[in-house]
Structures are given as structure tokens and as C-alpha cells.
Amino acid sequence: MGDVVARAPGVMGNVMVRAVAVAAAAFLLPAVPAHAAAEDEGMEKLFTFKDPKITESSGLAVSPTHGDVYYTHNDSAAAPTFYAVDGSGRTKATFQVRGAQARDWEAMAATKDAATGRGVLWFADIGDNLDGAWPDISIYKVMESQTVSDATLPATRYRFRYADGGRNAEGIMINPKTGRLYVVSKEFAASVYAAPKKLRTDRTNILRKVAGAPLMATDAAYAPDGSSYIIRTYFSATLYKPSGETIAKVTMPELRQAESITYTPDGKALLTGTEGPKSPVYRVPLPAAAQPAATPSPAKAANTTQPTTEPQAGADTGTGGLTFKDILIWLAAAVTAVGVITFIARRTR
Template sequence: MAFAGPAYADDAEEELFTFKDPRISESSGLAVSPTHPGIYYTHNDSAAAPEFYAVDSSGRTKAAFHVNGAQARDWEAMAATRDPETGRGVLWFADIGDNLDGAWPDISVYKVMEPSRMTSGNVSAVRYRFRYEDGARNAEGIMVHPGTGRLYVVSKEFSGVVYQAPKRLRTGRINVLRKVGSAPIMATDAAYAPDGSSYVVRTYFSATLFRPDGEMITKVSMPNLEQAESVTYTPDGKALLVGSEGVRSPVMRVPIPERALPSPSPTPKAEPARNVAASETAAGSSGLTGRDIVIWLGAALLAVGVITVIARRTR
């Protein structure tokens, strides 16, 4: 059953911490450590080095890591999972931003084994290259199913799309991302719940919870932040953590409404077969209210006006 309007959490949102490190100036991705309690990971946006930071629950940096051999054209998102065979944490960093919608012939996602100690240094990565089956596009969200390890990319467009990576990723060739559903308009991040029973897609205005088959569960109102960027689940799956860009930017905890919480499950649920038609029907509502659409139209008109003025002055 889908709910039409935004849901308001049973408990009030709260600030979990602010990033204390001035090097974290454009926090774009956010993830909770799978193996180190009380540790959170983030990385900066475009024009930054291929680095990520581990911070504690007070927002203080415990360690900074440089990813050897990686590029950082436009890192926009990250995810964290646990290897089912070894139990080790796995971090995924998505170099998927493309503001020109076609500037890059392919995009990359880097797989990094989570450091065993919170000591700054260099880490190695496996690079996977991707292209979309229907042409290049901009994206700012990735999510990885905790049970199957399947990777998904969520595009940032007025007609957003959820793309599924191949079950087996290969390093020797480009992997093709195939459309499996629709996403809310202008998605800035996405994440799977720890038990795999739902996923969330965040936009500038709200967050929308979906079942794995793409059926919308509910929308959750978001805090008023400087620039909505990142989202992930708390380890217990009962709340969302959301972040923003900017120096000393906050990470907010937003409880998920009681009626939208999954039934207790000891292990991640298996990923069901995807149904594109069902996904498009459920997610095609774009996750926006009428007010959101009015704001977007106003912003679009303002942008067109500014561009027109600049063009006339430079002729």
C-alpha cells in the first residue's frame, strides 16, 4: 500500500553531529561503518582528491584515507556493506556525477575493503567501469543490496531512473547498467535498508521509501539543510541519516514513521525479481508534492533568466 503524502516521524529529527574537520567541505556521500561501531564515512564532492574520512559520533575525524590509483572526477555517493563470506566491511565510492549529461564516455565505482584500523593512510581499490544502456546521464545516488551485493545507480534527472548493475561485476570490460524502475525527480542520493526490506531515495525536498520491487511505501519530510546531499540508514534501520555540503555541515537523524518500519528480520531479505512496470507505476509519482513542483518551476525559470542575461552581455 502506498501513501500519498509525506509522513512525519513519530519522534522529532535531531542533529547527530557536525563535521569538525575543515577538510570535509563538500560532504557528498555518507555511510555507517559495517564493522566499527560509532564510525561514519564521508567524502567530498567534485574537484577533490580520491579520499574519504572516518568520523566518530561527535563528528571528529578519526582517520583519512587516500584511495590509490583512483580518479575523482565527481564523486557523488558511497555505500557500505559487509562481505557475506569474510564478514569484512566493504566500501563503495561512486564517481558518477556528470553535470553535462554525456561528458564522460563511462563512469566508475570503486570497491574498497574497509580498513581494519582507524589509522590514516593509503588503501587499494578495485575499479568497475559502467555505461548506461540508454545513454549517458547525470547521477548522484548508489545503493548496494545487503544480501545479494547487487549495485544500483539512481540518476539525477526530472525523469529519474533506477539502474541495475550486472550480478557479477567485471574489471576487464565496461559493465552495462540496465533500467529497472523510476526514481523521484532530481535524486541526490539513495541507500538500502540494513535488512534489505526497503530502500530510500532522497531529493532536495524529501525522502521516499520503496520496497525492493519499486512499490512506494511512504515519503518522509527532510530537515531544512543548506544543500540536501546524502542519505543512509542507521544500523537498526529505524531512522535515516542525512547530510549536507558545507564546512561544519550537520548530519541529522530522522526517525522513520512507525507504520513504515519493516517487521523484525535477523538477516537481510533476499532481493526479489525486479518489475519495471510496477516500479514505474509506484515510483513514477516522482516523490514530489505540488509545492515542490512550484519551487522547481520557479528555480528553472530563474536559471533561464540568468542565462539569458549573461548571454546578452557576452554577445
């Protein structure tokens, strides 16, 4: 499959893989309406984006400092722009990011600066449909506005390069305990890549593979307490310990093109969205195994040592959470892609 796609003309190969993967999912997954699946699994539709300018919601984050405020951005746009919406999906503010490009924004994350208490937003310009066409990728750090009103915010740009060659990616996450940033590639053999502990603006930062990920990962997020992280695909989501060990699969609502995921502020549920005009955002309860632990008493906390369990570079932990259905989807996508590419090749000879 990889060699065949690599020989496809221009950008067609990777775009086609994305399309056939989604088509295969639609073919193999049961045709259940999103609202029905949500009711069956205890999910609920939180809101629908009402702004006609939000057409390709690709990143999703909850404001670290403003109550009932959610951020999103489009997949790509003429200018680097993101939106703050309220719990009903109405846009409260539109922000422009100064000093940033919007080549292919695919994900965002939100953290809080431990020293100042200010919110910090991260925007990932990491999409690469040619799997390595760009010499580097960029992630922008933006201090959250202290007021929810239209503004232009300055960005700090960090450049990155993968240690093992170019990748297409659509997910970033930041461990709130360590501040370490991770990029999750979007491939049939996807991986989690760790950034250096200290990011540099004066040189390219190297991303190193530390764990496996589910195939065709479209987003990722860390729990607010750092106890777990989630990786979303077009088909489902998988929860992991910080070490990379799988905790559980989480059933997701049936969405047209699932592109985003994040945790609620209390860490007890997930929020997930999709591309498209007036797209919905669903709230999905976490399984008991992934619920945040109760806060220990001061006496117990003083006698408890929390070991660092994050995966280290070179330690590829976990299998990526593949299920039998995932394998069927991969096979269907592979067969379909090979057939379509062969047809195109014959027509263009």
C-alpha cells in the first residue's frame, strides 16, 4: 500500500487515502444516526457551531480561564484565525494571530501558565498531505486574551522536524504536569512524537517517536490532571496512561468526519467534534477506569511519590489500540485505494 501510494501522481495519493479511509469507515460502520448512538452510550450533544465562518472545525479546546468558553479553528484558511464560542455554540469573539501562518492548521491545545495563571493556547500547523513535503512544521504559542472580545494576539513560533522523516499529523497534546508537548501522526502506522523538554525559537526542535497510536489519528488531548491522554480517529477513541499503556476504548458518536477531541475541565468527560458547516460538539462520559482520582488529603499527599511515567524517546509502548474493526477498515481502504489508483494510472498513461 505505501509503495503504491508513494507512486501516485502529486498530492493525489495521500488525499485519496484520506478519502477512501473515510469511505471505508462509512461502509463498514453501522448506519446509526449520531443522536441515537449518543443516547445509547450516555453521550449528549453539547452544542452546534452557529457561525457560518466555522466550516471546518479541526481543533477544539476549553478555555483554561474563562468559564463556558470553547475555542476552535478551521482546517485551513487565508489567515490564522480562531474563534471563541459559548455553551450554545454562538461565537463570542474572533481572534487573529499575528506572526503566524495558516498553511494547514490541524489541532490546538490549551494549558495554563503555572507562574502567572494565564491561559496559553497552542495552534499546530502540522498537516502535510505529502508526508514530508515541508522541511519543517510549526506550532504557535499564544497567550489567551484576558477578555473574550475580538482581538489580534501575538504568537511565538516553534519549528519542528521529525527525527525519522516527514509525517502527516493532525493531533497535539501537552502533559499538564510536565509541560511536554507531543505530536500524533496520522498514518496507517501512526505514532506519538515527543518534543524536547525545553522548546527553542532559535533552531528547529526535533520530534522523537515514543509510542504507538491508532491508525489515522485525527486529534489527541491530555487529561487536566495528567493521568491519561486520549487519541481520536475517524472511527473511535482510545485512552492511554502517560506511559503509553492502553486503558480502554471509548465509543464515539457517529460523525461525518471526526476531527477534534478534548477533555472537559473536570476531566470526567470528553468533547468531540467534526468538520462541516454547523457541525455539532458532543460530550462523551469517560469510563470509570479513566475517571480522575480523588484528591488525597495533605497528609497522604506528603507521603506519596508520583513517579514519572511518560514514555521516553525510543520506547515504543503499546500497540496503538487496533481492533478487528480497525483492521477491516484498513484492509477495505487499502483495497479501494489500490483499485482507484490503478484506474487513474491506466487513464493517464
